[in-house]
Structure formats: structure tokens, C-alpha cells
Amino acid sequence: MSKIGRSNSKVSVGAVAYLNARPLIFALPQFLPEAEIVVDFPSRLAVGLAAGRFDVALIPSIEYLRQPGLRIASDAAIACDGPVLSVKLFSRVPVERVQTLALDEGSRTSAALAQILLAERHGLRPRLQPLPLDAAPTDSTADAMVVIGDRGMLAPQEDYSFVWDLGEEWCCWTGLPFVFALWAARSHVEQAPLDEALAAARDEGIKHFAEIARRAAPEVGLPEADCLRYLRDNLEFHLGPRQHEGLERFYELARKNLLG
Secondary structure, three states, X not given: OXXXXXXXXXXXXXXXXXXHHHHHHOOHHHHOOOOEEEEEOHHHHHHHHHOXXXXXXXXXXXXXXXXXXXXXXXXXXXXXXXXXXXXXXXXXXXXXXXXXXXXXXXXXXXXXXHHHHXXXXXXXXXXXXXXXXXXXXXXXXXXXEEEEHHHHHOOOOOOOOEEEEHHHHHHHHHOOOEEEEEEEEOOOOOHHHHHHHHHHHHHHHHHHHHHHHHHHHHHHOOOHHHHHHHHHHHOEEEOOHHHHHHHHHHHHHHHHHOOO
16 A cells, blocks of 8 residues: 655544444554644544644535545445434424524534434524533533534433434435435645555444444443444445445535535
């Protein structure tokens, strides 16, 4: 595999710490041995990529639409074609009464998806509030809260009027998969070697679901078996034709409801 990135410089990679991203990064040092790999929240990775801190990053899919000049690097991604388990909307009131919505500050794609579903299906445009990274849903006074990642998989700490699995809601409504995150690269990074490395790391990572689940279970706070089922049964890691179709539908609705 040829050298990747700029001359006299390591390629800088922004990766995600959540369980759903671990199959993509588990073997990344093996296939990008010279890379500097920085792990952070998805929203921070998007900021870092925009600022030039990273050459390639696993960013929220909405940020690929918002940031010109990027390209999708490889067909490795985080997607679902049904319930995703780790991206939830919790509501204290019936859907028609949702007036305020707290958005997990770790996410941008899930925040956009929740707003699109509320607007398109129920004609709602609630006032938005932040849900800080170190806050629990119970800390928010909003009518509804979007919670993502490992904390989205934990059992609710209060009774809610309804709970949406946002992946399931999207797939049932559109009949298409939903792409939560994808690898995006800046234009100076040599394309073929990087894309090959990211895809190869994904292929190797999915062979190690059991090991990833075993390591992650104590950190996530869930049984090892639940972590394994989540990786194996709820997530997709390939960006194929149907995932691209779902992504384009999402972008169409984002332009209409959020970027217009």
C-alpha cells in the first residue's frame, strides 16, 4: 500500500469513540500505521475537519452536505436498515404537544433527522435546546430529547409518553436505510490508498465483533451479549446503492427543512 497524505506529514484521522464506530477503527492502526488517530465526539470531528485539523474523519452524514470540498472516502460507513438502538428521541408529552426539543451536543445527523421527522410527519418545528455531552435526559426540561451513542442504549431513567428509535422511524417511513456517519476526506489526501485502507480496516473490524463487544461492555454499561447483538444485528457498515439512496433522500429533506 502506498504512502497516504501530504509529503513530510502524517495523515490525521478523526475517529469516533462510540461502540457503533469501533468496527471501523478497531484495525485502523494496522492499515494506516503512520496515521495520527484522534478519537472524539462526531460533532467535534466535523468541526475539526472543517478547520483543517484532520485530513479524514468519520463525520455525521449531515456534515458532508454542509461542508463543500469534501469527498466520501471509501464505502465504510455507519448505517441501519431498521432499529438502530443507539439513537433515540424520548418525549415526556404526546407528539402533537412537543414544543421544545433538546439535542444531544454529540450529534448533528441525529438532530437533523429528529427535526425532519417531526416536521414532515407531524408539522412540528419545536424550539431547540442543547443537551450537553455530560448531561442526562433527566437534566433537561425540554418536552423531548434526542440522545445518541452509548448513552442512547441505556434504559430510560423516567417514564416517557413515547420513545422513537430514529433509525426505525426513518426506515419504516421511507423504506430506505439511514446513514448516520461516513468517512470524509479533504481534497489533498491521495484517494486510492486511503479508501483501500479504510475499507480494509472495516472488513477486518467486522470479523472481531465478539472481541469488540467484550471490551466495550464494561465501558458502555451493557451486557456483552447486548453489545454483540447491537453490532451484528442493528448496524450496517457498508455504503452500498440502497444506503446512497437513503442518503440522498435525507439530503433532499434536510435542504427542504433545515438548509432552505
